[in-house]
Amino acid sequence: MERNMVIILLFFALLAFLSTGIWIVVEKKADRCSSAMQWVRTGIFFFHGFYFAASAVKYLIGNWEDTLLESFWDMGIHTFVHYGAPLAAAAVLFPVAVSLVFRGKCVQFITLLNQYVFFGVFLLLLSNGKINNKTFTWFYAAGIVLSVLFAVFYKKDTTFANGRECRKNVLGFLPVIGSWIVMNGIFLPNELYLTNMDEFKNAYAGFFGSLLLGAIVLGGIAVILAAAVLTVRSFHLFKLLLFGIVLMNYLQYILLNGKLDLLDGNEQKWSAASMAVNLGLWIAIIAAVIALGIKKGRIIRVYNGICLYIILIQLVTLGVMCLTTELDNASYRAGLTDEYSLELSGGNNILVFILDNFDNRWFQELKAEDPEFVAPLNDFCFYDNATSQFAHTSTAIPYLLTGVAWSEEMGELYGRTAYENSDFLHDLRECGFDVGIYTHGGYLTEKEYGDISNYSEEIKRTSNVFNTISTMWKCSMYKTLPFALKDSYMYYTDEINGMTQAQGQWDIDNDFPFYESLIGEGLSVNDAYENAFRFYHMRGAHAPYYMSADLKFDKSGREVSREEQERGCLRIVYEYLEQLKALDLYDSATIIITADHGNGVSYTSGEQRPETVSMPVLLVKEAYQTSDEMQVLHAPVTQGEILPTIIRAAGGDSAAYGACLDEIPIDAKRERSYVSIYKNYIIQYTINGDANDINSWKTKKADFK
Structure with missing residues (x-):
């Protein structure tokens, strides 16, 4: 992107230099000599003129939401063929036309338009951060009209x-x-x-x-x-x-x-x-x-x-x-690499996919609208009444890797406190598992690094x-x-x-490197592993949306909807499952697909409940579990039951971690909690009843600094 930007701007500068030279020749022949500084101003005028021409073309062919530089992000040799020749011709004709049309008013027109563009671009950039092709085209066209009118009717000299x-x-x-x-x-x-x-x-x-x-x-x-x-x-x-x-x-x-x-x-x-x-x-x-x-x-x-x-x-x-x-x-220099992410065991594999921000209700909508699309998950149990403990990733990931419930005494220091009070990853190692945790390194503490095979202190x-x-x-x-x-x-x-940019580091904000590795290298069995635990934190359904349903990447994030990205991230999971089957590892694997949290809730001061509910998607396939269609379970579960389920699948003492997901009765009466923690606030909610029902939610406490 940066290289393309430099090339485009240099190309416009070259065209402007050519046009300025021709303009100087034409002006001298007409006995309208000008100073060297006027030549500079004229060069600037031609530069933004060519920018306008290219931006207008991009606007007309449909790239109106992109900036000009964004719309050239996939630029190749063909781009210069399509745009270079017409612009080069314009570079010759443009200065001649300007000089002939405006004659004695030419310098004044250039001066007025330059100032209009200077002030306008500054204010537009300040207010919007960038200027898309549509805005720039109309803004510039208005500037031409205004500059012509002022050049004709404004009698005072510009000094x-x-x-x-x-x-x-x-x-x-x-x-x-x-x-x-x-x-x-x-x-x-x-x-x-x-x-x-x-x-x-x-x-x-x-x-x-x-x-x-x-x-x-x-x-x-x-x-x-x-x-x-x-x-x-x-x-x-x-x-x-x-x-x-x-x-x-x-x-x-x-x-x-x-x-x-x-x-x-x-x-x-x-x-x-x-x-x-x-x-x-x-x-x-x-x-x-x-x-x-x-x-x-x-x-x-x-x-x-x-x-x-x-x-x-x-x-x-x-x-x-x-x-x-x-x-x-x-x-x-430290972080979690993607090393061993595609290596599994020939024995017991426990696989957890964290699809960031993927709300349970969104999956319910997808399942209702397109049952065929979710058919690859027919062997899974879908828990449609699940809740997360936390609202944000920075606390949700530590919870999913420790199972330690939040208490008010922990305040904002939950993550470190949780890891200090949990041996989950160590217990997995003791059960004979190679442990790969693929998330952002900042969501763990030093205590866990010795139990993780993909941690490195020398990332370049x-x-x-x-x-x-x-x-x-x-x-x-x-x-x-x-x-x-x-x-x-x-x-x-x-x-x-x-x-x-880091080679080999796991990227939670971009699922494409994982998908490309999956397609290019594929899953494999490492005979050195007795068992393997893999925890994949993916972008999932988190905004902004870059990945289309057919796994194409849109850098601008404007052409992709949330629904498309949901399908895209699930297709990556589907590809993984297909490769598991090809290696004859699918049946024996325990697979959990969930989110760190659902879509965020909004707190309004004085209100008894949030404006919307928030629930993470939760699908579970235990070893050798098969079904002709997806089972939907309405038990009031929480993510706190995920770790016991994993430990049980690993052959450990699940009772030390609590009840497993399938041990929660469908009619259980339990109060669940949901906490939103950030630097300047802690908001607590309770859920009594069906988490899909907003009336089951209640604001317990809101503390602001």
């Missing part, structure tokens, strides 16, 4: 700063652009890293170096473009606008955000009133900043002083954080500079923009993980 004045303007601009970049490109990303080091797989030196490079490049581009294309008045206006944004970024982050929810792929909701008040405050303060500073004077010194204060306080804070934090993030990682810069800016914008714009900057753990 650019001369060399000395330009240097003075740039120096005055540095505090403003510097504070914006230091805040969003340096301080906030580093703060996020240093307070969540276990979540990052970058070495700190590489992480900081990438951000510093991004800050220098972005700052340099902003200064050069502003100085090149903006007139004296426009330059001053942009400086005031950017200062207003910087001021509100700072206030939003420090004062106005309140408590931001966990970013788990679902949008956080704010009331319409909250968004309106917040956005109104932004508009009012930015308008006041511009109104007070439009005539320059001493107020500009105050603005610059505020910017320098923001830079100083954040750099000092960052320095203190670096001095008080152990920067050798050893965790970036390479940093992706572009992904690091873009993802960290996205994280910063989420924190510093008004509520109404935050949805455009939602990010998920796969984007954080995508800042590095």
Whole structure:
């Protein structure tokens, strides 16, 4: 993707250079000589003109939701044949046409359109994070019309700063652009890293170096473009606008955000009133900043002083954080590999598939709509009244690997406490099982590593500079923009993980490497194993959705629905089951298909119950269990019964872990619990009765920091 982006932009730059050269020749022949700086402005004009042409074509052929660069993600040689020749012809004709049509107004038209594009692209990127082909096409077309009208009817000359004045303007601009970049490109990303080091797989030196490079490049581009294309008045206006944004970024982050929810792929909701008040405050303060500073004077010194204060306080804070934090993030070298993931035993195999976020109700819908699709699971028992203990993966995975129930004394430290009080993985080893745990390494603690065959402390990682810069800016914008714009900057753990690339590491955010290995290498029997336990944590039905029902990957995540991804992840499981059968291992295997949790629930203060229920899919095939059709069991089970079921299948003492799934009576009267834990809250729910019925759910307690 990054390579294609660079190639496309360089291609447009080459076309713009060619067009500018032709334009200069045409203008000189018409005795309309211009300065070298005007040549630069003209080159910029042709560059965004070619971008518009390509974007319009992509829009017309149906790629309207993608940005231009996204729509070229699968670019090949054929792309240059289809687009290169027409654009090359346009590069020759375009400058001649512009010069002939506008004649003496040509420079003014270019100046006006450049400024329109500069301000418009900045504001569109700020508000949306990116500009899709449809938006850019209509935005640019409107700009052409407006620029033509102004060029015809606007009589005043456009004035650019001369060399000395330009240097003075740039120096005055540095505090403003510097504070914006230091805040969003340096301080906030580093703060996020240093307070969540276990979540990052970058070495700190590489992480900081990438951000510093991004800050220098972005700052340099902003200064050069502003100085090149903006007139004296426009330059001053942009400086005031950017200062207003910087001021509100700072206030939003420090004062106005309140408590931001966990970013788990679902949008956080704010009331319409909250968004309106917040956005109104932004508009009012930015308008006041511009109104007070439009005539320059001493107020500009105050603005610059505020910017320098923001830079100083954040750099000092960052320095203190670096001095008080152990920067050798050893965790970036450690992790769970995909080694042995396709190797099974010729004896007893226990296989657990965790399809992240796959809700029980979604499987019920799929089963009702398309019974044939779920026919490969006819040997399984489907528990349609199952509940999970937790709402989020970070606590759900430790629970599924320990079986330790949560208590209020544990608070947010559940994961470590659970592993300290469970020997489940060790007990499996004692039963003669090779244990492979394929999930994110951060969901385990050091205690388990000795019992896991696929743990490594020497994973080789390479940093992706572009992904690091873009993802960290996205994280910063989420924190510093008004509520109404935050949805455009939602990010998920796969984007954080995508800042590095590691060969052989298990990826819970992308099921395609697992599927490709399954198809390419296939399952095999390792005679060194007496028995094998495999725990596969897959993306499952978690948003955003990248995998289609026919196992095709859509990078944009816009063409794939949740229903398609559900089918896609199940097809991977089906392929695995078919290969088990081919190895004659299916009948003797114990197979559990579940989710770490169901779809998230929303808590509303004062309400007695959540807005929706949340239930994980749960299907179980015990060894030598067969059936002509899927059995549906309505017993009120929980994921707490999964570990006893596994230990029983392994030949261990299941009673030490509790009742097995098939030991829970269908008419059992039991209170089940569901807990949502994140950094700033713990919300507890109880379920009495059918978990499918919202009336069975009740809010027990909600604690907020």
